[in-house]
Amino acid sequence: MRHVAVFDAYGTLFDTQGLISSAEAQFPGRGEEVVRLWRAKQLEYTWLRSLMGQYEDFWAITRASLEFACEALGLSLSDPARDRLLEAFLRVPAFSDAAPALSQLCARGVRCCVFSNGTRAMVEAAVSSAGLGAYVDAVLSVDDEVRVYKPHPAAYAYVCRRLGIQPPQALFVSSNGFDVAGAASYGFPTAWVNRRGLPAERLGAAPALVVQDLLHLAAQV
Amino acid sequence: MRHVAVFDAYGTLFDTQGLISSAEAQFPGRGEEVVRLWRAKQLEYTWLRSLMGQYEDFWAITRASLEFACEALGLSLSDPARDRLLEAFLRVPAFSDAAPALSQLCARGVRCCVFSNGTRAMVEAAVSSAGLGAYVDAVLSVDDEVRVYKPHPAAYAYVCRRLGIQPPQALFVSSNGFDVAGAASYGFPTAWVNRRGLPAERLGAAPALVVQDLLHLAAQV
Numbered sequence: 001m002r003h004v005a006v007f008d009a010y011g012t013l014f015d016t017q018g019l020i021s022s023a024e025a026q027f028p029g030r031g032e033e034v035v036r037l038w039r040a041k042q043l044e045y046t047w048l049r050s051l052m053g054q055y056e057d058f059w060a061i062t063r064a065s066l067e068f069a070c071e072a073l074g075l076s077l078s079d080p081a082r083d084r085l086l087e088a089f090l091r092v093p094a095f096s097d098a099a100p101a102l103s104q105l106c107a108r109g110v111r112c113c114v115f116s117n118g119t120r121a122m123v124e125a126a127v128s129s130a131g132l133g134a135y136v137d138a139v140l141s142v143d144d145e146v147r148v149y150k151p152h153p154a155a156y157a158y159v160c161r162r163l164g165i166q167p168p169q170a171l172f173v174s175s176n177g178f179d180v181a182g183a184a185s186y187g188f189p190t191a192w193v194n195r196r197g198l199p200a201e202r203l204g205a206a207p208a209l210v211v212q213d214l215l216h217l218a219a220q221v
Numbered sequence: 222m223r224h225v226a227v228f229d230a231y232g233t234l235f236d237t238q239g240l241i242s243s244a245e246a247q248f249p250g251r252g253e254e255v256v257r258l259w260r261a262k263q264l265e266y267t268w269l270r271s272l273m274g275q276y277e278d279f280w281a282i283t284r285a286s287l288e289f290a291c292e293a294l295g296l297s298l299s300d301p302a303r304d305r306l307l308e309a310f311l312r313v314p315a316f317s318d319a320a321p322a323l324s325q326l327c328a329r330g331v332r333c334c335v336f337s338n339g340t341r342a343m344v345e346a347a348v349s350s351a352g353l354g355a356y357v358d359a360v361l362s363v364d365d366e367v368r369v370y371k372p373h374p375a376a377y378a379y380v381c382r383r384l385g386i387q388p389p390q391a392l393f394v395s396s397n398g399f400d401v402a403g404a405a406s407y408g409f410p411t412a413w414v415n416r417r418g419l420p421a422e423r424l425g426a427a428p429a430l431v432v433q434d435l436l437h438l439a440a441q442v
Contacts, residue, residue: 044265047269047272051372054406064423068422185273202266203273
């Protein structure tokens with residue numbers, strides 16, 4: 001059977017720091033803190049809404065978290081500015097190692113898939129904009145049907161159902177510690193791409209592999 | 222029927238900023254950032270473990286989040302220092318408005334209860350240490366039986382079951398926006414004690430009442 005690697009999108013293949021230039025254009029000198037709070041709140045809202053059983057899709061959550069972040073930082077956000085910043089998410093750049101690493105894996109016959117909290121439209125736009133389309137066999141979104149965010153087990157179960165695999169048959173790759181913990185807890189072998197040298201999360205499930213970037217991952221798979 | 226008010230503990234009755242002096246004694250000049258990251262990670266772990274279906278009690282989560290915070294900040298945490306900081310949580314000070322507000326409500330016949338993510342031992346220790354015991358009719362913990370953290374609906378359902386009430390029969394009081402949203406989503410009338418003038422959370426359920434502190438709450442109930 002062909003090997004499968006499942007990649008998280010934001011933070012793993014795509015660099016949300018790449019949104020800073022768009023935020024900076026709107027809020028000179030404040031772009032970095034806007035993006036930091038925007039991203040933190042975006043994740044928080046996925047967890048909270050999943051716990052509450054009050055799903056909203058990732059586009060709506062991305063808008064809500066941007067509005068919260070700007071209000072918290074005392075920044076006035078017009079509707080057109082908000083829409084411009086949201087649209088930057090559709091062209092979020094890939095990390096420079098993403099294309100070469102995926103290319104190497106594909107060349108060795110690994111089936112590379114993307115599994116994201118983002119809606120299909122968001123993730124497909126980013127994959128296409130970053131020129132990763134040739135390497136990506138399938139884009140899967142929690143929005144397709146489960147409508148609950150990572151790290152809920154139902155999200156990881158969907159990956160298996162959709163790809164027709166059992167968890168031990170795929171390597172789950174993420175830079176997000178909580179995502180690695182959720183996938184490992186569900187039974188996937190996991191690789192944590194710890195780009196920023198963060199401490200390990202204390203969530204009970206350790207990754208099988210820790211690498212500093214995607215090229216180191218490709219070299220070890 | 223007697224009116225019931227259900228109070229969240231940490232951030233609402235108890236001031237987690239009061240942990241800074243203990244953190245400062247251990248890590249001079251770094252106490253504030255330790256407590257900020259410790260508290261943020263503590264909440265994050267409650268949400269993530271609830272989503273993963275991997276419950277650990279709040280004492281264990283409080284320890285794990287403290288260890289993460291110190292490692293992330295490059296601070297070495299010995300076992301005795303860790304235990305000293307954890308024990309500070311048992312004596313976390315109440316906000317200065319907590320005792321007079323609860324006293325006023327009790328005098329008017331309101332039944333005041335505390336409902337917390339914290340274990341019973343943690344919350345009872347804090348209530349007693351802060352001298353709030355005379356005003357608190359019942360301490361309820363998610364650890365009593367539901368073993369899932371706020372804002373999961375099962376947590377709020379437990380409050381109703383345990384107190385023998387329907388949600389509209391109690392006022393749910395919290396400074397934590399996510400807790401207010403979870404309680405409101407479950408059907409409680411809610412009061413958000415917005416001590417720090419934060420923006421409203423975008424989580425779909427607005428509080429019935431927004432007050433700046435507990436004395437303003439007592440005046441309006």
